[in-house]
Amino acid sequence: MGQKVHVVINPASGQHQTILNKLNDVFHPAGVEWAVSITQKSGDAARFARQAIADGAEVVGAYGGDGTVMEVAEAVQGGETPMAILPGGTANLMSVELGIAKDLSEAAQIMVNPESVIRRIDMGQAGEQRFMLRMGMGFSGEKVKLADREMKDKWGILAYSIAGLKALKTAPVAKYHLKVDGEEFETDGKTCLIDNAGNMGSQGVAPSKTISISDGLLDVLIVRDAKVGSWIALGKSMRGHEDQDAVKHWQGREIHIECDPPQDVQGDGEIWGQTPVSVQVLPGVLPILTPSAEMKS
Ligand SMILES: [Mg+2]
Missing domain, CATH: 2.60.200.40 (Tumour Suppressor Smad4)
Structure with a gap:
């Protein structure tokens, strides 16, 4: 979907897998410019997502569990830049709700597939x-x-x-x-x-x-x-x-x-x-x- 994409990665979550290789196998053939940031503590994911949007990312992926997804959601809510959920092999509740694949490569495809659709969902406050x-x-x-x-x-x-x-x-x-x-x-x-x-x-x-x-x-x-x-x-x-x-x-x-x-x-x-x-x-x-x-x- 985006020509410039960013992925926030929580390296402590999900299965042990070669995250960057799998992302590259999806993003490189699609010809997109991509970058990642690695979280180390609570709050990093939201901060990195905001920075990525400020730097012109057209979609911000969250690789991690619900905690990481929620932080990126907090950063993108109310704006136009969508997030993507990369569940990384664990059953992430929101990804299940939205029909997003558990497999990292399949989920990453959504970030570059022109047929992907931005869905606007509710939050509670x-x-x-x-x-x-x-x-x-x-x-x-x-x-x-x-x-x-x-x-x-x-x-x-x-x-x-x-x-x-x-x-x-x-x-x-x-x-x-x-x-x-x-x-x-x-x-x-x-x-x-x-x-x-x-x-x-x-x-x-x-x-x-x-x-x-x-x-x-x-x-x-x-x-x-x-x-x-x-x-x-x-x-x-x-x-x-x-x-x-x-x-x-x-x-x-x-x-x-x-x-x-x-x-x-x-x-x-x-x-x-x-x-x-x-x-x-x-x-x-x-x-x-x-x-x-x-x-x-
Ligand atoms: Mg409702």
Whole structure:
């Protein structure tokens, strides 16, 4: 797609493979000018992506796990220059959602293929913080902290879910007070999730079809039964259970949540603070290169 492309590489993630050779095998025949930067610490990926855009890159690829992808997303959101996701062999949640190949060479082809399409997807925002995948509360803060960057790059958002599963089982029931686009609701529950992306990355398991990353809406799920919570955390379908009392489900553009007792709030696996929290959707703010226009949302 681009004549000048940049790839931000997190060398600590993915499988051991000859990254530069594989990129060259795709970029050189395509005749594009290309460069890479190598991250060493948290924050590097966003910084390198911004610099690449300032230097005229037409697309910025993120090679790494969800942590790297989220940093590059933060850098490109709100702009015209799209990002590309190079999952590097691990199941990256957003790449699964967008139908991007797990294979590095195939994913890199999207960066130079004239048929590739820029798709603009939603993000969520709470204060100054933005998220691509989901916000959650009700998982133990200590458990989220245990899911370090390396674990997150390997397992994606599931890292915090796996770390939080046991905590959820023993979590006390809290009372949630919600305002969804001005309408107020109250319910008790164990955890509250605000989802932007419906596909939680499990292979062979159908995601809930009602959750779309490009419908301009966020999905609010309050889990009242810890067993259902563990299904969701493990990425299994909860279809057939949504009608039951175990999960409450709303959709909206502006969401305010209060919780008694207050709960830790995490966004894309990082702890952001505590409830109360206000969240809004940023419709179509994130340009991502995808293989074709036919991708379902
Ligand atoms: Mg949505």
